[in-house]
Amino acid sequence: MARSALKECVEKLTGATSRWRQAPGTGYTPAMELRFLGGAREVGRSAVLVNDSLLLDYGMMNATPPRFPVGSVTPEAVVLSHGHLDHVGALPTLLSGTDHPAIHWTPPTRELAHVLARDTLKLHGGTYDCPFTGEEVRRMRQVSTAHNYGKPFEAAGHEITLYNAGHIPGSAHVLVDDGDTRLLYTGDFHTDDQRLVAGTTARPEADVVVCESTYADVEHTDRAELERRFVETVRTTVWNGGTVVVPVFAIGRTQELCMICAAHDVDCYVDGMGTRVTDLFGQHPDFLRDPTAFRRAKSAARTVSGGDEQRRRIADANATVLTTAGMLTGGPAMTYVPAIRSSPTNAIALTGYQAEGTPGRELVETGRAEIDGRRMPVSARVESFDFSAHTDRNGLLEYLSAYRDATILLNHGDNCASFASELRTRDYDARAPELNDQLTL
Numbered sequence: 001m002a003r004s005a006l007k008e009c010v011e012k013l014t015g016a017t018s019r020w021r022q023a024p025g026t027g028y029t030p031a032m033e034l035r036f037l038g039g040a041r042e043v044g045r046s047a048v049l050v051n052d053s054l055l056l057d058y059g060m061m062n063a064t065p066p067r068f069p070v071g072s073v074t075p076e077a078v079v080l081s082h083g084h085l086d087h088v089g090a091l092p093t094l095l096s097g098t099d100h101p102a103i104h105w106t107p108p109t110r111e112l113a114h115v116l117a118r119d120t121l122k123l124h125g126g127t128y129d130c131p132f133t134g135e136e137v138r139r140m141r142q143v144s145t146a147h148n149y150g151k152p153f154e155a156a157g158h159e160i161t162l163y164n165a166g167h168i169p170g171s172a173h174v175l176v177d178d179g180d181t182r183l184l185y186t187g188d189f190h191t192d193d194q195r196l197v198a199g200t201t202a203r204p205e206a207d208v209v210v211c212e213s214t215y216a217d218v219e220h221t222d223r224a225e226l227e228r229r230f231v232e233t234v235r236t237t238v239w240n241g242g243t244v245v246v247p248v249f250a251i252g253r254t255q256e257l258c259m260i261c262a263a264h265d266v267d268c269y270v271d272g273m274g275t276r277v278t279d280l281f282g283q284h285p286d287f288l289r290d291p292t293a294f295r296r297a298k299s300a301a302r303t304v305s306g307g308d309e310q311r312r313r314i315a316d317a318n319a320t321v322l323t324t325a326g327m328l329t330g331g332p333a334m335t336y337v338p339a340i341r342s343s344p345t346n347a348i349a350l351t352g353y354q355a356e357g358t359p360g361r362e363l364v365e366t367g368r369a370e371i372d373g374r375r376m377p378v379s380a381r382v383e384s385f386d387f388s389a390h391t392d393r394n395g396l397l398e399y400l401s402a403y404r405d406a407t408i409l410l411n412h413g414d415n416c417a418s419f420a421s422e423l424r425t426r427d428y429d430a431r432a433p434e435l436n437d438q439l440t441l
């Protein structure tokens, strides 16, 4: 008998409305099943399948070639935690067949997913690196329902509630209740306030917590101190006649740095995909910490709308430029960096994590960077500022202290296993699932 028919039978006999699962050798007991399709002991391509029917996130890992979640799934519904590529990038591939899952998210996440999907089409469309077409991207709106924080809704037979996760505008913790087990999928989160979004405060009750652990072994510098150092670098460089190139991620970091510049009266240009995202956030003021400060920062920043000619003029103009890509993997930074690299009067202020194998990481480690296929020495000063949108080790410990009795499953990190064993020494029931692991809880 097919598994679904068997389940239906059991539900009819018992009158159960909750989701029943067969635990080996013990007859039928209510349980929740989780399958880790990506983001397990790694960062990128996040995807967790719940009870074979509900998918949480469906991301893409930005590698060469890009990597996608494992297995093939046909969920009834998908809930997306936030609009970063590693959480929503593979979503259109779920819409290629005839069965289209319902998609649930906040309004900013919906818009960001569209921006990212169109960007992936532009970069890789028509190649093996892009497993979807414009048709699937257009279908996303037909099956989409947007939700605000704190308003429960139904998806694939589960009750879902989203809570502000404090990572980027629209980012959510996803609480999943299947009638027996309450699962909290944290998504990426920050416990401290950023200028763009307020930190997470919700700690909904849960039996199982799938928790991100990106910075499990890092303690962030105090944010006010970090801002002070950043502003000092920018002011000193400009005062000495130099130009500062600030590589930023398009989604979240561009706007955060824009707000920091405005708060400290630093004039800046903004270039790249981040400018589009800034406009988009402006249309969702409810998801911003301080919409007035955001508007002020947006109108103070000068958007670069011309081509490389204008960029080279700006590079020579003793200015500050916020530009994608954050790890120097492409975008207008490919014009700015070569233009300013040969003078130590200029500076490059990196503002986030630099992944292994990226030109940004190479620049920090060797003082050289491969830009557009040419490896070039950089005499401009290079400084790093950890403006992370993730909580750090202390934040994770503080957050998890609300879940002492829950089962903790760590994902989205390079050191999930060692953090899990540390949590076990602190008397947590903690594990770090591996890719494709199937757990019955």
Ligand SMILES: [Zn+2]
Binding pocket: 082, 084, 167, 188
């Ligand atoms: Zn994220």
